[in-house]
Amino acid sequence: MSRRSLAVLTAAVAFLYLPIAILAVFSFNASRLMAFPLSGFTLDWYRSLAGNTNFQNGFVTSFLVAQPVGILGAGLGLTAAMALIAAGRRLRIMLTALLLVPFLVPKTVLSIAQTMVLSRLGLGRGAATLILAQVIVVIPFTTAIIASVLIRLDPRLAEAARDLGASPWICFRRITFPQIKPAVMAAYSMGVILSLADLTIGLYLAGRTQPLSLIVASQFRRELSPDLNAMQVAVLVLTALIVVLTEVYQRRRDARRRGRAPVRQATGETLERPA
Amino acid sequence: MPDSRQILALPVVLLLLVGAILPLTILVVISFWSVDFDAFELVPGFGLASWREILGNPTYPYLIGKAVLTGGVTTSLTALAGYPLALSLLRLPKRWKSVALVVLLTPLYTGEIVRIYAWRLVLGTDGLVNSLLMGLHLVDAPLKFLLFSPFTTALALFYDELPFMTLALWIALERLDMRLVEAARDLGARPLPAFIRVTLPLTSTGLCAGALAVFALSAGDMQTPNFLGGPSGATALASIDNFFGTAFDWPTASALALTLLLTLIVAAALLAAGILRLGGRPARVAR
Numbered sequence: 001m002s003r004r005s006l007a008v009l010t011a012a013v014a015f016l017y018l019p020i021a022i023l024a025v026f027s028f029n030a031s032r033l034m035a036f037p038l039s040g041f042t043l044d045w046y047r048s049l050a051g052n053t054n055f056q057n058g059f060v061t062s063f064l065v066a067q068p069v070g071i072l073g074a075g076l077g078l079t080a081a082m083a084l085i086a087a088g089r090r091l092r093i094m095l096t097a098l099l100l101v102p103f104l105v106p107k108t109v110l111s112i113a114q115t116m117v118l119s120r121l122g123l124g125r126g127a128a129t130l131i132l133a134q135v136i137v138v139i140p141f142t143t144a145i146i147a148s149v150l151i152r153l154d155p156r157l158a159e160a161a162r163d164l165g166a167s168p169w170i171c172f173r174r175i176t177f178p179q180i181k182p183a184v185m186a187a188y189s190m191g192v193i194l195s196l197a198d199l200t201i202g203l204y205l206a207g208r209t210q211p212l213s214l215i216v217a218s219q220f221r222r223e224l225s226p227d228l229n230a231m232q233v234a235v236l237v238l239t240a241l242i243v244v245l246t247e248v249y250q251r252r253r254d255a256r257r258r259g260r261a262p263v264r265q266a267t268g269e270t271l272e273r274p275a
Numbered sequence: 276m277p278d279s280r281q282i283l284a285l286p287v288v289l290l291l292l293v294g295a296i297l298p299l300t301i302l303v304v305i306s307f308w309s310v311d312f313d314a315f316e317l318v319p320g321f322g323l324a325s326w327r328e329i330l331g332n333p334t335y336p337y338l339i340g341k342a343v344l345t346g347g348v349t350t351s352l353t354a355l356a357g358y359p360l361a362l363s364l365l366r367l368p369k370r371w372k373s374v375a376l377v378v379l380l381t382p383l384y385t386g387e388i389v390r391i392y393a394w395r396l397v398l399g400t401d402g403l404v405n406s407l408l409m410g411l412h413l414v415d416a417p418l419k420f421l422l423f424s425p426f427t428t429a430l431a432l433f434y435d436e437l438p439f440m441t442l443a444l445w446i447a448l449e450r451l452d453m454r455l456v457e458a459a460r461d462l463g464a465r466p467l468p469a470f471i472r473v474t475l476p477l478t479s480t481g482l483c484a485g486a487l488a489v490f491a492l493s494a495g496d497m498q499t500p501n502f503l504g505g506p507s508g509a510t511a512l513a514s515i516d517n518f519f520g521t522a523f524d525w526p527t528a529s530a531l532a533l534t535l536l537l538t539l540i541v542a543a544a545l546l547a548a549g550i551l552r553l554g555g556r557p558a559r560v561a562r
Contacts, residue, residue, distance in 0.1 A: 005363035009375075012360050015434070016382045019393030022403055026396060035401030036410075076287050083284030095284055101295045104487075104543065106495025108512045109532045112519050113298030116305060116529075136294045139287060168279070197386035199498060213386050220392060220502070232389050239384045247377055 020236060027229035034224060045230035055231050058212035065127060065211055066195040069134045073191030074184050076135065077142025084143065085150050103140040110137070111204035118205075125207035133205045134195045141194065142187035149183035150176075182250045189246045193239060299536075306529035317525055325526035329534055338511040339535050343542045346494030349432045350486045350546065353440035356433070357485065358470075361444035376442075383438050391502045394431050398422040423505025431503050432493045439492065440485040447481020448474075479554035483547050490543050511535045 026034050030042035049055060084095055102110060114133055118125060153176070161171045177184075199213040206214060212235070219228060306325055309318045329335045364375055382390075397403045398421040405417040420426055451474065459469040475482070497512035511531060518528035 002366065005366045008359050008363040009367075012363075012437075013378060016379070016437070018403075019390060019397055019434070020382065020385065022396045023389070023393050033401075034396055035399075036403065036406030076290065079283040080287040082280050083282070083287075086278040086280035087284065088278075088281075091281060091284065095288070098288060098291050098296075101291065101299075104491045104540070105295070105299070105536060106491075106497070106512055106539075108495070108497045108516060109302075109536060110295060110298065112515060112528065112532065113302045114294065115519075116525060117298045117301050120301070132290075132294060136290060139291070143287075193384045197384060197389075199386060199388045213388050216386075216392070217388050220388065224392070224395070228392070232385075232392070235389070236385060240381055243377060243381060243384065247373070251373075 023229050023232050023236075026226060027233045029226065032226060034226060034229070045227045046234075048227045049230045049234065052227060052231075054215060055212065055227075058210055058215040059231075059235070061209060062196055062211040062213065065131055065134070065209070066192045068131050069138060069195040070188040070191035072131070072135045073138035073142045074146075074188040076139055077146050077187045078180075078184055080139065080143040081147035081150050084147050099140045099143055102136050107137065107200040108204075111201050115204050125205050127207075127209045130202060130206045130209055130211075133201045134198060135191075137198075137201065138191045138194050141190050145187045145190060146180060146183045149180050153179055182253060185246060185250070189242055192242065196235070196239060302529040302532055305525050306533055308526045310524055310526060312523075315523060322526075325524075325530040328527050329530045335511065335514070335531055335534070338509065338514060339538050342494045342511050342535060343538060345428070345432065345496075345500075346490040346539070346542065347546075348429060349436055349493035350440075350489045352429070352433045353436050353489050354444075354482060354486065356437060357440035357444045358474075360437075360441045361448050364441070364445050365448045379438050379441060382434075387435075387498050388502075390435065391431065391499060394427065394434075394503060395422060398427060398430075423503065423508075425504065425507045428500045428504040428508065431499045432496065435496070435499065436489040436493050439488045443481045443485030443488065444478060447478035447484075451477050476554050479550055482553075483550040486546055486550055487543055490546060491539070494539055494542075 025038070027045055028041055028043070029038050030044070031039035080095070080099065084092060087095060111133060114129075115125070118129060123129075157179075158171055158175050161175045162168075166174065197213070198211075199217055202209075202211055202214045203217075212231075216228065216231070219225065305317070307321045307323070309320060309322050309324060310316070311318050364372070364379075367375055385393075395402070399405070400417040400419070400422070402422070404421055405414075408414045409417065455477065456469055456473050459473045460466070464472065495512070497510055497516065500508040500510050501513055502508070512535070515528050515532050515535070518524045518531065
């Protein structure tokens with residue numbers, strides 16, 4: 001580790017975490033005014049957050065929207081990734097191009113176009129449209145995560161299972177899925193996190209559903225209140241917790257797998273012991 | 276015999292056809308319609324009024340050009356910062372790399388509105404930077420250009436997209452055989468020429484992937500310029516939103532959205548082609 005690399009990494013971490021650190025500092029600052037110099041330590045903003053039902057409802061709504069987005073995003077990403085791996089050249093190019101659309105089209109444009117369709121069809125907007133619209137934007141990410149792991153699997157394992165008489169479903173459940181479960185979990189957390197972080201799609205497709213980001217955005221236009229800081233820090237800690245727990249879970253899983261899988265191939269890849 | 280697993284593509288294909296391709300097609304159709312502003316109704320038909328409005332008024336080509344410029348500047352800045360950062364991450368001991376990945380990605384998980392909001396606390400008149408500068412007597416009055424200016428937008432977008440670019444470059448560098456760079460250095464190439472002639476061409480696919488992601492995300496961002504750009508924060512996307520919502524002029528909104536979309540796709544394709552051409556260089560040297 002050279003001194004220069006260390007300096008670059010330190011600078012990057014300082015830059016990337018500066019805005020977050022500032023939020024945290026002001027969430028403990030004993031003044032309504034969010035300005036330097038700091039006035040002293042207080043937990044008032046966290047206390048007032050505990051009494052702010054507006055924020056709490058928003059957080060619950062965000063959470064309830066994010067769960068189906070994570071689950072559907074991971075599930076559909078899994079099917080798309082499996083199709084992508086199995087597909088011939090033509091289908092693969094078509095599917096990749098289709099998956100790039102929600103990634104490349106600006107979210108504002110896609111959401112407005114979707115709103116136009118819903119309105120022409122006389123359909124209302126609400127939790128269901130918000131969830132589906134977020135799933136569409138999440139799918140390119142979840143598919144890429146799962147496909148990048150699927151493509152490295154040894155196809156001979158599944159072939160062996162099929163040769164020994166396993167049905168396609170049993171083969172998927174007992175052979176393929178155990179190997180890609182961490183990637184599916186990662187795709188799920190990606191979906192949840194992108195959903196929690198989204199503002200743009202919500203602005204158009206949420207209807208009367210009010211996730212936290214919309215409530216914060218409406219406050220943002222009027223006045224900045226310090227319990228907003230406390231809220232942001234609370235949300236950040238919770239999302240960071242999701243990330244850390246997923247990582248810990250994966251590491252434990254990997255360690256367990258290494259510990260109990262004695263079969264090794266010439267390539268050095270660890271095999272799952274048949275259950 | 277075609278692989279039966281191909282059928283698994285069906286749910287995603289259906290969802291994307293209905294949820295993404297159909298809406299974009301509707302945009303094309305509506306862009307030729309007109310609006311009856313007395314009845315507040317859309318009138319189906321085939322007219323070019325909205326296209327004339329968009330292409331004839333210099334404001335919109337200007338705003339679309341600005342979107343391309345925003346994407347280009349953000350892409351260049353993140354690439355310039357992303358290479359040193361990715362090269363440093365590459366040199367980390369192996370067991371630190373997964374920690375570094377979490378550290379790099381966590382700022383992405385903060386919502387767009389949270390990041391925007393935090394920048395106001397850092398760059399505002401009473402914010403961190405101004406207070407420090409005043410406290411150290413480096414400036415007498417708070418620097419006004421820090422917040423609500425093109426500088427703010429550029430900085431916030433750079434912050435938002437840096438992790439994406441770094442990740443793409445890092446993955447590409449992990450696959451690069453570093454002995455090639457060492458060989459170039461041993462043969463007397465100074466660090467910068469070695470980077471330009473060896474590292475850059477051999478990581479051009481990673482740079483291309485990162486550049487496409489950063490370009491699409493930054494050129495397609497409306498909230499950051501809107502909340503942080505101040506008077507300079509006008510974007511084509513905000514105009515689309517305005518035509519669509521406030522003005523109820525869906526045909527013009529559609530025509531502008533399509534013009535923006537086509538321009539961005541062409542610009543992204545040129546950018547990708549330009550970067551991938553970098554990859555051609557080492558082959559010529561080898562011959």
